[in-house]
Amino acid sequence: MNIIQQDFYTQAILSLAALVGLTSFLMLGQGRLLRLIFVFAAQGLLLTLTTAVAAYSLNNHHLYISAVLTLTLKVIFIPWMLRREVIQMNTHRDIEALHNQTAVMLGGATLMVFSYYVLHPIVQTTSAVMLNALAVSLSVVLLGMLLMISHRQAVAHVVGFMSIENGLFFAAIVATNGMPMVVELGVAFDVLVAAVLFGIFFFHIRTSIDSLDVDLLNRLHEVDK
Amino acid sequence: MILVLAYCAVLLSFASGLLALLMNQRATLLELSQYWFKKFPNSNGHYLRLIDSNLKENRFSHLLRLTVFAVLGLSGIFAVLAGVSVLISKEIVTDQISLGLPWLPWHVRFDCLSGFFFLIIGIAVSAVSLYGPGYVHAYAEKQHPFAVLGLFTGLFISGMLLVLLADDAFFFMIAWELMSVASYFLVAFQHEHAANRRAAFLYLLMAEVGALAIILGFGVLASFTDGFTFDALREAKLSSTWASIAFVLALLGFGMKAGIVPVHVWLPEAHPVAPSHISALMSGVMLKVALYGLIRFCYDLIGEVQWHWGVVLLVVGTVSALGGILYAMMQTNLKRLLAYSSVENIGIIFMVLGLSMIFMDNGHPHLAALGLLAALFHGFNHALFKNLLFLGAGLIHHQTHELNIDMMGGLIRRMPQTSKLFLIGCMSISSLPLFNGFVSEWLAFQTALQVDVLDNGVLRSLIPVAAAALALTAALAAACFVKVFGLIFLGQSRSRNCDKAHEVKDKGMLAGPALLAGLCFFSGIFPGVIIYLLNSVAGQLLGQTLPNDSALGWLWLAPVSAEQASYSPPLVLIAALIAAGISFWYLRRNPATVMRRAEPWDCGFGGLTPRMQYTSSAFTMPLRRIFAKVWIIDEQIDKDMQGAMNQDVAAIHYQLQVHDHSWPRLYEPVAQAVNNIAKQVGRIQTGNIRVYLGYSFVTLIIMLWVIS
Amino acid sequence: MIAAYLVLLIPFVGIVFFALAGHRADNGKLNVRFNAICLLATIWLAINVLNQGAILSSGKAFLIDPFNVYLIVLTAFVGLTTSIFSSPYMAHEKELGKLTDQRLKLYYSMYQGFMLAMYLVLTTNNMGVMWVAMEGATLATVLLVSLYRTPESIEAAWKYFILCGVGIAQALFGTILLYYAAVQVGDVENSLLWSVLYANAEKLNPEVLEIAFVFMLIGYGTKIGLVPLHNWLPDAHSEGPTPMSAVLSGLLLNDALYAVVRNKMLVDGSSHSNIAGFLMMGFGLLSFLVGALFLHRQKDIKRLFSYSSIEHMGMMTFAFGIGGPLATFAALLHMTVHSLTKSAIFVTVGHAAQLAGTQSMDKIRGLIKTQPQIGWGLLIGTVSIAGFPPFGVFTSEFLVLLATMHSYPWLTPLLLLGIGIAFAGLFRHVQPMVYGEKPEGQQSIKANLWPVMIHLGLVLWLGLAIPGFLANWFSQATLLISGSTPL
């Protein structure tokens, strides 16, 4: 396929997809929590843009609603909440030393390739654009997991979790122009509740181990020490 | 009609179990009766008084025990009736109970084979139900609730009976496991001792493993046919390899229950710790149910047996017989000893069964019938005398609170009836002529001696060796039970408990063993009767009955032909009576020679003490030296020194422990392996959430890679 | 159809009521009532379905077919009995000072919330909604897992939350892919509805569906507790309040499996490679064996039985993976008997733990001597879950074995091995707890064991004979899933 031949909408989607993927990479390599949250917010913003573009070009109205939802949730509420937590915990200064970061990054790159490889069969059903977008979203999901695996801060885990949500959301928009409304709402509701619960849990975890380092949550194991 | 009898037996045993549950419900019953008579005040006051008096605290429990065992005994009688009637009428009755799976109701089939085992169970259960009330009286209700004992006894017996009735794999397994689980609860009945709990666990574990093997065996058959009814399984056409695999699985499964070496270890652990009448049932009867399973599986379901299975059985049986009796010899706990001797007898049965298979496959059905009969007959005998001995052990324990042979002695004077009954048991089990044990052993030898008809040189030389091993087993058994009777009943008592012991009051506790002893003697004198019953089994199973070609079948036993071998217990009995009578009369006629009692000669050491007598370990010492390799013996002698320079010996302590080889060789390695694997597996539960995320991440990647 | 709405409405009312009404002494009883009414409604629903076949609600929002209706009834039943158990249990916990009124309130409200989520998962016709409900179930229970606020409970809850969240997210990705595949062929609006999806299953692109299924399996499999995605399960079970463990084991796992099976039906309809079946068999067998091995090393009584849940879910997954009428029938039966037995066991376990004042098995001793009902309940329950006849678990395991022997004979030894190991693992721990002399000063407690007796009674009944209507019910479900029936 050749990017020139595609219409503007597609080009926009593709470049946005690229940007989203990029933000995931940035997050993956990010050691400072505040920046991590900031990048996450940026990803949310890109997502909103994508949704808006899709809504506009397909003039599909319910996508506007989901755009608004995304904006409020992923760009404003969650980052704000996380930021508050970080400040309260005043962990915003210390840098999490990421072990063999280069390896992680390379792994991320391979993941991207891998997701292209996995989703390859889809090409025959539809345009390569879809493949491209889907692959990006899949890799966003996988990168999100990688982020959670490689980071030790609970906050980072939440960010990873939410970025996975982003990936899914992106996939939903570009591949299928959004899910049915009821599902959209449900998902959004779940994300909201999840965010609130995370807030509660930060509080509890802090009170129990007065830190947000998940590696310290290891009482329940079955390895003979 | 016959089936009705069989059902009655099952239902009654079940009912006795349920009845036992009323033990704790006295208050409820009382209220019920009150309520009833308030409702109908004009009803007969006599009953009111009757019921009230029976519901009194003190009477109620006793009465209930009696009723429970009475119902049990009734079920035993019905079982006997059912068995005998089917054996005489030689019919096969089938039926279906609309339970089980929607497309596979419980199939029921009652034929001569089942009937014979019904007979065995019935006799044993009747004896036990005579014995039971007096025996369980000793248990404190608080500590050992009778409700539990009675319930599971009922379930256990009905389970055994159902196994015999089952005619499809599913029903069979249910009944089989019912039997196992119920008996497990009975083994764990006195669970305050850690050893009993361990034994119970081991027992249930082995039962489970065996059951799985059996299921697999059925599965192998079923995979060559459709459906799980035995009729369908009979139709299965197996290649000889698959048939052999099925046979091995069945042997493993049923053999584990029957307690063949080396998978026997649970047996001497589990049987002794149950209450004695239960040990009697387990050792005397449940093992026979396993035997039934094997016979049903090989002769009936698989159909044509193969001679090398026979060889396997022969070898396994020989090893079990010798191993069992040698281990029994070394035991000091009476019930453990009896349990080990069950291993021995099961071994003998398997040997003869093997012979019968060999002859069957080599085209000598009449000899196969002879072998089968010998095996079944020995099963019958073992059920009788092993029950008798276990009940006797129960009596001894009940009166002396001892099971350690080395602590007993001299009971023949304190418990005369018991000693007589026990003696009969000992004589039967050590296969002395005139008693039933000898007849089956004689038949076994006759079977072995027919080896000439075989062509295969290996078999022709293997079987005589097995026969010699059988002879050795018999002789060792005699030695073993001389030790048992001699140390328990003869000599002087070695403990205070035995000094205080006296004959049991409860008549029933003697009546049960007496019944069995009588049967031992009867079937030893008139084996023809049993042979007649067994012939119909052989007829149905092999299509071949035993030619008993002699004028008076009940008087003579000539299994093959009168020229080859014959035995006539009644004549022998008469001759023996004549000889004894004459000598007795001749020697007693002189009044001058009336007997005089005196101190025994004590070699001038002044006073024989009980401690001078031979103990169990002393008695068996020569054999322990001779067969030393068979056991893991640790023997330690330590001396207390005293005096100047600690030179002279004050006291010598001798300790002897004899262990079973199959613990370190078979069981412990398996347990170790499982534990180690579990340890390794436990590592995946690291407790670190990032690792867990890693798992699901990697799994996802791998799956995606697999899929595309 | 009203019944279906009722089933959803009642728990919703429950949530609101408990959330708003503030703390009351008789909350427990009310909780029981709500569940009881719900059970009646479900039975009514079931009767409708059994009479007139599958119901599709107007607006296609809900689909009730024999498969899910029986799960609905099961859910309601277990929910009811567990609530009966939980009302004295939680009261006692409060007396022990482990809980405050506030948390008790939260507990009851979330209990209803969980029930609502379960009903929604089962009744809905929309894959997306199903996903939402499943996530909702997580959210509802995660606070209950950390109800005691001990460090362990919080840790457990956190792991539960994160792992299930991530897992379920993958399920959503699968859903999206499926939707995407569906959009290619059908109308956009309704193409997430099971009814529509099944209608044009064979038109869907198999490759996409298979990829989607992988995501579904990983996603919902995390909730089923398939090894190696199971790690949250023992923690959540052991640290949460016991009634929660009972419903988690008895219901949540079942419903997650339900979701997977639904998807499998779809994939089977589209592609004929049976890849889904193989994947499920692999995961099932692995979970079965690993779960069985884990049993041997447990120290905490609730962990022990949660691992046995993993093992049994593994067996069900395996059976569904085999496919075919016999295996499917067995799996359905096993679902039923397992959730009945397991919840009963957790009830007794809860009482036992309260009796001994600890969950560590080394300290629980002499239950039979202390309080016979509890001791025997635990023992019989274990006998039943270990697959001894005449209990129903044996029947289903037997059928699974037969099905395996029929289609994949070389796997049967593995199964048998697993059963044996699992049995040993259970009994080596349970036996010392129930038997033996009671420790000094161990007192019997106020316990309500009717749920246990009812459950075990039902399991026994199922083991002896499967009543006609139930058999026909199962066979309808089997017909639905595997396309043919064993009868």
Next chain:
Amino acid sequence: MNWLMAAFQTLLFAALAPLLAGWLKWCKCRLQNRKAPSLLQPYRDLFKLTNKQPVVAEQASWLFLIAPYIIFSATVLAATVVPLIAVDLPTSASADVIVMVGFFAFARFFLALAGLDIGTAFGGMGSSREMTISSLAEPAMLMAVFTLTMAASTTNLSIAISHVLNEGLVLRPSFVFALFALILVAIAETGRVPVDNPATHLELTMIHEAMILEYSGRHLALIEWASQLKLMLYGVLIANIFFPWGIAETFGAQALGFGLLAIMGKLALLAIFLAISETLVAKMRLFRVQEYLSFAYLLGLLGMLSHIILEASR
């Protein structure tokens, strides 16, 4: 007629047994050039014992008192089975050779119990050793007997003997083995040197004597007589199975007379051999006995195998 014949033979057995014992003693005395007691000495001893007042230990139980009668009658029953001077006995049909071994076991069982009854150390020692040795000897014996029975394909002794008789002189390797096995077993079972020494009461070597230490009077008489019977039984068994010639096949008077002479001759010969061996061989330690008996067992097995492989092979 046959039954009468059987009864007659039995009586003859019982009557001749002490004589054999006396003859054996006589030979031994002559070989050790001592002055021999008269051949009838055993009869006198028995008679004396029967008229003595038996003294019994206080704690002796009923079993101790009936044991001698049981032992004696069991041995007599064994005697009824074995053809002495004529074949075709009905008794040996009613109880074959396996039953005969059973009778021995029966007697031994009660002998051992009686040894344990008083509760002295000697009794226990005796029964323990007796049971050990016999349990080793029994398989060897059966092996030897089975060789014969398989050759004659019957376990009925008189039929077997007449079978050997009618076969004429056939040299069977198996019989050679069986013969030696049976001789070794017989020595062990009848408590002769080198396994046991009937002449001594030296504590640690006793086996048979240790069990009967407490017996006196008629009880002792019965037991002694029984053991003499047992000795003769084994003798007759060896003689008539392996060298049956001379035994009467019809119940004619002179046939029977000839048979009587024949068997007495054979027994006398055997006794001489036994006496010689007892003079030449020393008694062995108890724990050598197992080697001795396993050798006997080996011989029996070899006999059996050679029969199966060489003679009856098809």
